[in-house]
Structures are given as structure tokens and as C-alpha cells.
Amino acid sequence: MGIRIREVDAGFSLESILQRAKQDLNDTLSLVRPILEEVRTRGDEAVRDFTLKFDKLEPSSFYHPVPDWKGTADPELVAALEKAKENISIFHKAQMPSDLDVQVSGNSLGIRYTPIESVTVYAPGGKALYPSTILMGVIPAKIAGVKHIQIVTPPQKEGIPDGLFAAAKIAGADAIVTAGGAQGIAAASYGTKSIPRSEFVIGPGNKFVTAAKILLSGQGVIGIDSPAGPSEVLVIADDSANPNWVAADLLSQAEHGEDSAAILCTDSMGFAKKVAAEIDLALKERPKRADIKKASIENESWILVFPNLDSCVDFSNLYAPEHLEIQTKNYKELFRKIKHAGSVFLGPYSPVAMGDYISGTNHILPTAGGSRIFSSLGVMTFLKRVTYQEVTRDSLEKLYPYVKVLSEFEGLDEEHGNSVKVRLPKREV
Amino acid sequence: MGIRIREVDAGFSLESILQRAKQDLNDTLSLVRPILEEVRTRGDEAVRDFTLKFDKLEPSSFYHPVPDWKGTADPELVAALEKAKENISIFHKAQMPSDLDVQVSGNSLGIRYTPIESVTVYAPGGKALYPSTILMGVIPAKIAGVKHIQIVTPPQKEGIPDGLFAAAKIAGADAIVTAGGAQGIAAASYGTKSIPRSEFVIGPGNKFVTAAKILLSGQGVIGIDSPAGPSEVLVIADDSANPNWVAADLLSQAEHGEDSAAILCTDSMGFAKKVAAEIDLALKERPKRADIKKASIENESWILVFPNLDSCVDFSNLYAPEHLEIQTKNYKELFRKIKHAGSVFLGPYSPVAMGDYISGTNHILPTAGGSRIFSSLGVMTFLKRVTYQEVTRDSLEKLYPYVKVLSEFEGLDEEHGNSVKVRLPKREV
CATH class of the missing domain: 3.40.50.1980 (Nitrogenase molybdenum iron protein domain)
Structure with missing residues (x-):
């Protein structure tokens, strides 16, 4: 028993893969x-x-x-x-x-x-x-x-x-x-x-x-920060990719923990089978943390064969992976269609481990689909926006009629409206 | 009974003013x-x-x-x-x-x-x-x-x-x-x-x-978004400000609700008393929502007289107000020292009502000191950062030794380290 391979057709629901286990707290x-x-x-x-x-x-x-x-x-x-x-x-x-x-x-x-x-x-x-x-x-x-x-x-x-x-x-x-x-x-x-x-x-x-x-x-x-769940990778690859490298990347995710998920989306059943074979081989040749890797690969991971690469991208945008690798001939073009992901690894020489350790991107990332609404950790995580305005006397006068209408509609004219009106030059009656 | 005036000295603890009521949920x-x-x-x-x-x-x-x-x-x-x-x-x-x-x-x-x-x-x-x-x-x-x-x-x-x-x-x-x-x-x-x-x-x-x-x-x-509590304003003003305008701004905050807080920080007891008198007068002259305004002014609001304007700024940074008005001669200089606030209103012609309705800044703001860590609502509230990297073969080779050391230290060398090593050109042994 190795990683599951599944052709994605009308009869196969992706819902259970999208719905990652949420911790019941x-x-x-x-x-x-x-x-x-x-x-x-x-x-x-x-x-x-x-x-x-x-x-x-x-x-x-x-x-x-x-x-x-x-x-x-x-x-x-x-x-x-x-x-x-x-x-x-x-x-x-x-x-x-x-x-x-x-x-x-x-x-x-x-x-x-x-x-x-x-x-x-x-x-x-x-x-x-x-x-x-x-x-x-x-x-x-x-x-x-x-x-x-x-x-x-x-x-x-x-x-x-x-x-x-x-x-x-x-x-x-x-x-x-x-x-x-x-x-x-x-x-x-x-x-x-x-x-x-x-x-x-x-x-x-x-x-x-x-x-x-x-x-x-x-x-x-x-x-x-945003809540953290099990780590995960989604790899989009076509048959121009090296199956041995892709297998290594999936296993690198599996190494994290039994609950880690490694998903390969491809448009080629032939490529899918090659990657699965490489994983089987690697699990025999590299026995460290074998139980963890096996549990992750067999229970949490998938190779999904889609009709084409655009369908892979559509699925990835729904899955909103923590880590996304794109190893296809046209990886730059596909990346332009990516809407939700924590950290994206482009081309054949960008395994996730580079971002984990040394490339310079952050490895504290939203998991479990969180990248649909949350960002990776960055400098902005620790900054906030103080907004300000300096209104001129001239603009105050020009904008007062709008404040009057809006504050009256909201029943706040007596004080909100007044705080603007009181500043206006007195007119002769 | 009107708004409380208090000279801030060593004997007066500001803690209860800083600790705004937190809803017990x-x-x-x-x-x-x-x-x-x-x-x-x-x-x-x-x-x-x-x-x-x-x-x-x-x-x-x-x-x-x-x-x-x-x-x-x-x-x-x-x-x-x-x-x-x-x-x-x-x-x-x-x-x-x-x-x-x-x-x-x-x-x-x-x-x-x-x-x-x-x-x-x-x-x-x-x-x-x-x-x-x-x-x-x-x-x-x-x-x-x-x-x-x-x-x-x-x-x-x-x-x-x-x-x-x-x-x-x-x-x-x-x-x-x-x-x-x-x-x-x-x-x-x-x-x-x-x-x-x-x-x-x-x-x-x-x-x-x-x-x-x-x-x-x-x-x-x-x-x-960040949790919302009662609305609040903190006004920093010296005796160059118009006490009638400042009173109007405090009352505009009080108009929101009984639990709204309006705080004036000033360096002048004389100015403090003038503002308090203007508030008393206004409460008589403008009776709409009188109960609400009175409750807010008498129970939640303060005029605090500090030894100088810098102390007002220090207090404001601790209080981290939702709305901050600075109506002093040197308002631009003081604003440079402001670290935490939702929306800041600078100079004599910038009452909060302008930001509430028409100036263009957002009025959905962090309350209850939240501006120490949260931002006002803005375009960034609805955007997230997708980070990416494209690593070159040359850089992969140069950086691999570091990945090796770090992944070995963390016990993740077999797969994390391998996923980089496997991509390197084979060397003669």
C-alpha cells in the first residue's frame, strides 16, 4: 500500500480532501x-x-x-x-x-x-x-x-x-x-x-x-496570528517534471508528522504512476521516521489526475495550500492564475525545503485552507495603520451640507452635525 | 454634576481610565x-x-x-x-x-x-x-x-x-x-x-x-475583524484651541451611546474649566438624546490636566484611542510622537464627524485600546499576501550546505535535506 492515485472525474468528490480535519477544541x-x-x-x-x-x-x-x-x-x-x-x-x-x-x-x-x-x-x-x-x-x-x-x-x-x-x-x-x-x-x-x-x-x-x-x-x-493546523503541500506537475524530485518533495512534507498532507495534482496518469513508484522506493531506501512518513503518505496524501493543468489550478485555489509547488513547463503562466496559497515554489529547483530554511521567504504560513483569507507571516504582521486627516476650513465649509444630511438621516445631527457647523464662519442673517 | 476634571499628579492613578470595560462574554x-x-x-x-x-x-x-x-x-x-x-x-x-x-x-x-x-x-x-x-x-x-x-x-x-x-x-x-x-x-x-x-x-x-x-x-x-467595543475619543488640546469647539467634539462622541467615552487631555486647568462650562451649557441648550449624552459625559468621560503636552501624548499612546483629535499650536509635531490610534484628526478644523461621514478615512476602527495592535479598516483588510520564490539551480547548489546543517540539527535531513540534494548535479566520487 502506497500513496493513493485517483483520476478526478464526475464520480469522484474532492470534498473530503478539501475539508481537512479541523481540531475539535x-x-x-x-x-x-x-x-x-x-x-x-x-x-x-x-x-x-x-x-x-x-x-x-x-x-x-x-x-x-x-x-x-x-x-x-x-x-x-x-x-x-x-x-x-x-x-x-x-x-x-x-x-x-x-x-x-x-x-x-x-x-x-x-x-x-x-x-x-x-x-x-x-x-x-x-x-x-x-x-x-x-x-x-x-x-x-x-x-x-x-x-x-x-x-x-x-x-x-x-x-x-x-x-x-x-x-x-x-x-x-x-x-x-x-x-x-x-x-x-x-x-x-x-x-x-x-x-x-x-x-x-x-x-x-x-x-x-x-x-x-x-x-x-x-x-x-x-x-x-492565524490558527495553525497540520502542515501540507500541494504540487502541480506535468510530465516535464522529474518524478524523483517530486516524490522527494512529497516525502519531505510527510516527514513533518503523521497528520501532514502531500497532494500531487497532475494531468498525466503516466507521471502519477512514476511518482508513486519513486515514493515506494524511497520509503524502502530511506527508513528514518518511516512510521510517520508512511502514515502521512497512506492516510493523508493523494495523487490526483485531472483532465488538464487548469483544473489542477482550480482545485489548488479551492484547497488554498500552505505550500504550493508548480513544476510544469509553463509554471509562470499557471502561477498567474493562483489566487490562494501561503508560499509558492516555482519551477524545478524550488523545493519547499529551500523556503523552510534559507531562501528568505517566511515558513510560518496559514494552513487548512487559511490562505483563502490569511497571509503568511511578514513584517506587516507586526505593523498597523494609523490613519489621519487634516481638514481645511475651506473644505469643512464645502463638505458641511453632506455631513448635515447624513447626520440628520442617522439621528446624530444635534452633536455630530453641530461639531462641524460650530466651526463655520458666522453669516449675516 | 458635569464632566469630571482632574489634575494628573503622582496621587492619581490613570489605570481605571486605561482599563476600559471589557464585555464579559x-x-x-x-x-x-x-x-x-x-x-x-x-x-x-x-x-x-x-x-x-x-x-x-x-x-x-x-x-x-x-x-x-x-x-x-x-x-x-x-x-x-x-x-x-x-x-x-x-x-x-x-x-x-x-x-x-x-x-x-x-x-x-x-x-x-x-x-x-x-x-x-x-x-x-x-x-x-x-x-x-x-x-x-x-x-x-x-x-x-x-x-x-x-x-x-x-x-x-x-x-x-x-x-x-x-x-x-x-x-x-x-x-x-x-x-x-x-x-x-x-x-x-x-x-x-x-x-x-x-x-x-x-x-x-x-x-x-x-x-x-x-x-x-x-x-x-x-x-x-478586530473586536468592537464602545466608541471613544481622546482630544489633546492646549489653550490655543476653541473651548466651544472642543466641547462640541466631546459631546459628539457622547451622542453615540451611554457607554461612549470622551477624554480631554490638556496642559491648562483654565482651558479645562472653560471646556467643562461649555459642555454644561450645551447640555442645556441641545436637549436631544440628553440622557445618553449625560450618562456618557458624567460616567465615562474625563478632563485630565497634565503638567505638559508631552505627558498628554504619553497617556494617549497608552490609551490608544479609537479617535484622536490634536488641537494644539504644534499639532503636527505632537502627531509625530503618536504611536497608537485608530484615526487621528489634526488641527482646529478636523472634528471626528468629518471622518465619520465625509473626509474619506474609514470610521470602522479598533476600540478599547485595540489600536495598540490592530489597524483601522482599509483595503488591506480584504487582501492577503501570497509569497513566492523561484530558485535557480546555481543558488540551490550554493545554499545546499546551509540546508544540510539546519535540517540535520532539526532531525529533518533525510527528506528535507534530500529534496535539495537530489536536484544537485551528480559528482564523480
């Missing part, structure tokens, strides 16, 4: 609510209690300023993180928006972009602790001008790994906070004696982290 | 959850049941295409709405972002902006039905390129007012959906037989509307 929300309340009222003490309960650890402190780090990391790792930082920085600095100033009806109207002041980047612990994700979360915030950036992550028995500190330092984070799960999110959102409050909390986590973020943002305590 | 969330579930499973039938229960009405249909409207509206109102549309359109068209393409390490990286496809603008009913808010919600979505825009609003005994239809038509909305409260939001979010699903839902509403939006966005069903 109802039970988790009930579990998390009291944790948030405890941390809000009892602060560090509650964080300590929950850390002992859930992590079986008693850290002597939670807040670790990055500049205080005295360790060393592997020079090769540092060099790679530095190179990644360089590319991420170039791409994200180019995203800095210009302020806007425009004349409308004789008045100056405009937009000034200002940064959020404090941000928490949540980083899962254990095997899922990825230095690359630290760079992706922290560097755009730093470029946007966020004043205080802390990484919140579960404590580990051996202390904070040097690789994490190195990534935090290179990215420019201010501190690492060793408090995980809902209690970590709550501490960073409410603030405690030892942990500063952040106004905005980003980054993926387990369902307790997600539930805490949803509850706290729903209550207006923090802002959050 | 816990009970409402429990009430709303089954309504959402009913609408999800029973569709139109459930909407009909809840409309009968809550609105005491039995509409024959919910979905009213705007082009089908055969009524007429007051020509003066139409002219005012057209003028407002003109100014809103100029300012919001200027916000359309340019796509980005940048070379990084020899590769093409970029961003393409694409619109959300379907949007619901919720509009409260009854007295709070504001045609101006229809323009503010719909026009930016239209400019962004949203394909289907519907206005969802509670049904009214007399049917849909012509003023609402006129605003919807001028703004460019596709339809008016007469279903209010949680059932209206649920119908627009899940879709029913007669009501199309929207992927993004914006606009203010009562606590049932807010709770429904929070629950549905938490479950990943829809995206929503």
Missing part, C-alpha cells in the same frame, strides 16, 4: 480556561505549579535574557543561521511599507505605519524545537520595530539548548521564557512578576496552546 | 453556541425559527439582491452618499499595495496581493442602522476586489429601508441579508440554501453578534 477550551484564570490571579506561583504538574520540572527562573547567554553553539550551525538571517532580512526589509499621504477634497489624508510594541513567539519544545522557526518569527518583528520580543517555550530537563539560544541571539530576541502550554501563553499574555506581558502572541503549538490563544484573543487580552 | 458564548449549531445543521429553517423567536418576524425571504431594488431614496441623501463614496474611494484606492519582487541570493522572491473572495458586512438594525457604515465596510472590500459582498442585518417590520438599499447600491454590495444576531452571523458563515457563505465577516454588533464571530473564528470557520 471544545473539550480543550474547558480544560484551559481555569489554567488561564489561575495564572491571571496567581502569576508566577501558578506557572510554577502547572510546570511541575505538566512538565515535571521545577525551573529556578522562567525569564532568561538572551544577552546573558554565555554558551557556545556549533560554528556550522551558527554560520547556517547567519546565512538564513541574511536572506530572511533582505526579503522582509523589502516588505516595509511606505507611509501614505493623499489629497482628498482639499484635505490631507494619510496612513502612518507603527509597530506593535511587545510580541511573544511561541516555540514548541522537544523534538519540534526548530531554530529556523525562531528566525522566521523574530526577524520580521525586529524589522517592524517591535520593542520587546520574547520566545516562550516549554522548559527542558537539560536546560535551554545552546542551539535555541544561538537562534534567539542571531534573530535578535530579548529573552527566552521557559513556560510551556496554556500556562506559558497565559503568563505571556497577562504578564507575571517575572514574565513581561506581550500584546501579540504568534507561533504554532499543541492544542492547549491553540486553545489558550483563542480564548485570550476572544477576550481581547492579546492579538494572535 | 462567557454567558453569551454558552447561549450562542447552540444557535450556531442549529443554523449549521438546519440552515434556513433554523434561521426562520430564531427570527420568529428573537425578532418576532416571519420574513418571506432572507436574501435580497441589491440590483433588484426598485425603490427610491431622498435625492439629498443619495447626493451625500455619492460624495462620501467619492472621497472614501480616493483614499482607499490609494491604499492598494504594489506587488513585490526582490532578488535574494540570486533567486526571485516576491509577494502578490490577492483578495478574499466573499465578505459579510454586519450592520446593526433599528436606530443604529447607519448608511455611512455600509459605505465604510463595503467600499474598501469592493476596491480590494472581493467578488461577493453581502450586508447582513436584522429584519425590520417595515421591510428594508430605502436608505439602506441606496447605501448598499452606491457602495457596490451584492445583496442584503435580513437575518440578525447570532443566527445571521451563523447563516453567513456556514451558508444556507438561500444565504451564501462568506469567508470573512466584519462589522460591529451586539454581544450575540460578537460572541458568534469569536466562536466561529476560533473554530476556523471564518475570519473576522
Whole structure:
């Protein structure tokens, strides 16, 4: 049993593939609510209690300023993180928006972009602790001008790994906070004696982290990024693509987790079969994380054979993949028809792993179809628009009649209308 | 009893003014959850049941295409709405972002902006039905390129007012959906037989509307705008300002609702007293909505006298007002120090009412300090960033060593690393 191949015809419903598993958080929300309340009222003490309960650890402190780090990391790792930082920085600095100033009806109207002041980047612990994700979360915030950036992550028995500190330092984070799960999110959102409050909390986590973020943002305590689900790739390829490379890309997605989805859309059954054969071969030849890769490939992944490439694009726009690869002869032309995707990888030499690590694009992306309405993480995630206007006396007078009509219609003429009228030059009666 | 005046000194805590009342939605969330579930499973039938229960009405249909409207509206109102549309359109068209393409390490990286496809603008009913808010919600979505825009609003005994239809038509909305409260939001979010699903839902509403939006966005069903609370203005003024005009602006805010807050920050006790006297006088001379205005002025509003204007700015940045007026001699200089505000009104001739109706800026703004992390509504609200990269073979080879190190450190070398390595030219061993 390998990856499923299916010719897409009238008899085959794509609905179940489009409807990716949504986490049911109802039970988790009930579990998390009291944790948030405890941390809000009892602060560090509650964080300590929950850390002992859930992590079986008693850290002597939670807040670790990055500049205080005295360790060393592997020079090769540092060099790679530095190179990644360089590319991420170039791409994200180019995203800095210009302020806007425009004349409308004789008045100056405009937009000034200002940064959020404090941000928490949540980083899962254990095997899922990825230095690359630290760079992706922290560097755009730093470029946007966020004043205080802390990484919140579960404590580990051996202390904070040097690789994490190195990534935090290179990215420019201010501190690492060793408090995980809902209690970590709550501490960073409410603030405690030892942990500063952040106004905005980003980054993926387990369902307790997600539930805490949803509850706290729903209550207006923090802002959050778009919800994160299992990772996924959709590859559009025709028979000009290399089946071995496409198979490698699908498996690279499968490597993430049992719930990862890898979807190939193609117009060629012959190509589909070649890719499936390459996957079978690779699963035998590269046995690391075999159970994870097999589960993802066999249960979550598909090769879909469409009548033509335009149908592949139509499906992709409905699926709105986190990662989209286009490996076709006419990949530039197809890309122009793409409406919804997190990060797009164009042509034969752009595997997703390049964006995961080094190309410079961000790898924190909307999943589960979220790219139909949400953006990938970027500098704009940490900026907001302050709009302004300076109205002239002349324009005030010319526009007053419209304000009068509108405010009367809405029953707000006595004060709204008056606040304009009172400024107008008195006329002789 | 009028507005409270307070000299801000070491003995006075501003905390209670900063901490605006947050709606406690816990009970409402429990009430709303089954309504959402009913609408999800029973569709139109459930909407009909809840409309009968809550609105005491039995509409024959919910979905009213705007082009089908055969009524007429007051020509003066139409002219005012057209003028407002003109100014809103100029300012919001200027916000359309340019796509980005940048070379990084020899590769093409970029961003393409694409619109959300379907949007619901919720509009409260009854007295709070504001045609101006229809323009503010719909026009930016239209400019962004949203394909289907519907206005969802509670049904009214007399049917849909012509003023609402006129605003919807001028703004460019596709339809008016007469279903209010949680059932209206649920119908627009899940879709029913007669009501199309929207992927993004914006606009203010009562606590049932807010709770429904929070629950549905938490479950990943829809995206929503930032949560809306009571409206508020903060005015920074020195004694160069006209106390009569400043009083008019504070009262214009008070006119919105009993829970509206109007805050004047000044460096002059003399000016403070003049404004307070003008407010007292106005409350006598302009008796319309007197109870509402008095409640807002006496219970929610303040005149705060700071030692200097810079302290006023510092407080304003903490308060992060929805509306900010700066009426001082040096208003341009002070504005440069403003970090957080929804919409800013500069100089003596820029009362908030100008932005509410006609200047061209948006009046759907973050409240309750939300402007510390959220933006005013704009074209960007309805656009998202699709990032992309096209990697060259040469760059792939040069960057591979970094991918190797990083993927090995993260335990993802077998597939992530391999997907890059497999593309490299074979070397002789």
C-alpha cells in the first residue's frame, strides 16, 4: 500500500480532501480556561505549579535574557543561521511599507505605519524545537520595530539548548521564557512578576496552546496570528517534471508528522504512476521516521489526475495550500492564475525545503485552507495603520451640507452635525 | 454634576481610565453556541425559527439582491452618499499595495496581493442602522476586489429601508441579508440554501453578534475583524484651541451611546474649566438624546490636566484611542510622537464627524485600546499576501550546505535535506 492515485472525474468528490480535519477544541477550551484564570490571579506561583504538574520540572527562573547567554553553539550551525538571517532580512526589509499621504477634497489624508510594541513567539519544545522557526518569527518583528520580543517555550530537563539560544541571539530576541502550554501563553499574555506581558502572541503549538490563544484573543487580552493546523503541500506537475524530485518533495512534507498532507495534482496518469513508484522506493531506501512518513503518505496524501493543468489550478485555489509547488513547463503562466496559497515554489529547483530554511521567504504560513483569507507571516504582521486627516476650513465649509444630511438621516445631527457647523464662519442673517 | 476634571499628579492613578470595560462574554458564548449549531445543521429553517423567536418576524425571504431594488431614496441623501463614496474611494484606492519582487541570493522572491473572495458586512438594525457604515465596510472590500459582498442585518417590520438599499447600491454590495444576531452571523458563515457563505465577516454588533464571530473564528470557520467595543475619543488640546469647539467634539462622541467615552487631555486647568462650562451649557441648550449624552459625559468621560503636552501624548499612546483629535499650536509635531490610534484628526478644523461621514478615512476602527495592535479598516483588510520564490539551480547548489546543517540539527535531513540534494548535479566520487 502506497500513496493513493485517483483520476478526478464526475464520480469522484474532492470534498473530503478539501475539508481537512479541523481540531475539535471544545473539550480543550474547558480544560484551559481555569489554567488561564489561575495564572491571571496567581502569576508566577501558578506557572510554577502547572510546570511541575505538566512538565515535571521545577525551573529556578522562567525569564532568561538572551544577552546573558554565555554558551557556545556549533560554528556550522551558527554560520547556517547567519546565512538564513541574511536572506530572511533582505526579503522582509523589502516588505516595509511606505507611509501614505493623499489629497482628498482639499484635505490631507494619510496612513502612518507603527509597530506593535511587545510580541511573544511561541516555540514548541522537544523534538519540534526548530531554530529556523525562531528566525522566521523574530526577524520580521525586529524589522517592524517591535520593542520587546520574547520566545516562550516549554522548559527542558537539560536546560535551554545552546542551539535555541544561538537562534534567539542571531534573530535578535530579548529573552527566552521557559513556560510551556496554556500556562506559558497565559503568563505571556497577562504578564507575571517575572514574565513581561506581550500584546501579540504568534507561533504554532499543541492544542492547549491553540486553545489558550483563542480564548485570550476572544477576550481581547492579546492579538494572535492565524490558527495553525497540520502542515501540507500541494504540487502541480506535468510530465516535464522529474518524478524523483517530486516524490522527494512529497516525502519531505510527510516527514513533518503523521497528520501532514502531500497532494500531487497532475494531468498525466503516466507521471502519477512514476511518482508513486519513486515514493515506494524511497520509503524502502530511506527508513528514518518511516512510521510517520508512511502514515502521512497512506492516510493523508493523494495523487490526483485531472483532465488538464487548469483544473489542477482550480482545485489548488479551492484547497488554498500552505505550500504550493508548480513544476510544469509553463509554471509562470499557471502561477498567474493562483489566487490562494501561503508560499509558492516555482519551477524545478524550488523545493519547499529551500523556503523552510534559507531562501528568505517566511515558513510560518496559514494552513487548512487559511490562505483563502490569511497571509503568511511578514513584517506587516507586526505593523498597523494609523490613519489621519487634516481638514481645511475651506473644505469643512464645502463638505458641511453632506455631513448635515447624513447626520440628520442617522439621528446624530444635534452633536455630530453641530461639531462641524460650530466651526463655520458666522453669516449675516 | 458635569464632566469630571482632574489634575494628573503622582496621587492619581490613570489605570481605571486605561482599563476600559471589557464585555464579559462567557454567558453569551454558552447561549450562542447552540444557535450556531442549529443554523449549521438546519440552515434556513433554523434561521426562520430564531427570527420568529428573537425578532418576532416571519420574513418571506432572507436574501435580497441589491440590483433588484426598485425603490427610491431622498435625492439629498443619495447626493451625500455619492460624495462620501467619492472621497472614501480616493483614499482607499490609494491604499492598494504594489506587488513585490526582490532578488535574494540570486533567486526571485516576491509577494502578490490577492483578495478574499466573499465578505459579510454586519450592520446593526433599528436606530443604529447607519448608511455611512455600509459605505465604510463595503467600499474598501469592493476596491480590494472581493467578488461577493453581502450586508447582513436584522429584519425590520417595515421591510428594508430605502436608505439602506441606496447605501448598499452606491457602495457596490451584492445583496442584503435580513437575518440578525447570532443566527445571521451563523447563516453567513456556514451558508444556507438561500444565504451564501462568506469567508470573512466584519462589522460591529451586539454581544450575540460578537460572541458568534469569536466562536466561529476560533473554530476556523471564518475570519473576522478586530473586536468592537464602545466608541471613544481622546482630544489633546492646549489653550490655543476653541473651548466651544472642543466641547462640541466631546459631546459628539457622547451622542453615540451611554457607554461612549470622551477624554480631554490638556496642559491648562483654565482651558479645562472653560471646556467643562461649555459642555454644561450645551447640555442645556441641545436637549436631544440628553440622557445618553449625560450618562456618557458624567460616567465615562474625563478632563485630565497634565503638567505638559508631552505627558498628554504619553497617556494617549497608552490609551490608544479609537479617535484622536490634536488641537494644539504644534499639532503636527505632537502627531509625530503618536504611536497608537485608530484615526487621528489634526488641527482646529478636523472634528471626528468629518471622518465619520465625509473626509474619506474609514470610521470602522479598533476600540478599547485595540489600536495598540490592530489597524483601522482599509483595503488591506480584504487582501492577503501570497509569497513566492523561484530558485535557480546555481543558488540551490550554493545554499545546499546551509540546508544540510539546519535540517540535520532539526532531525529533518533525510527528506528535507534530500529534496535539495537530489536536484544537485551528480559528482564523480
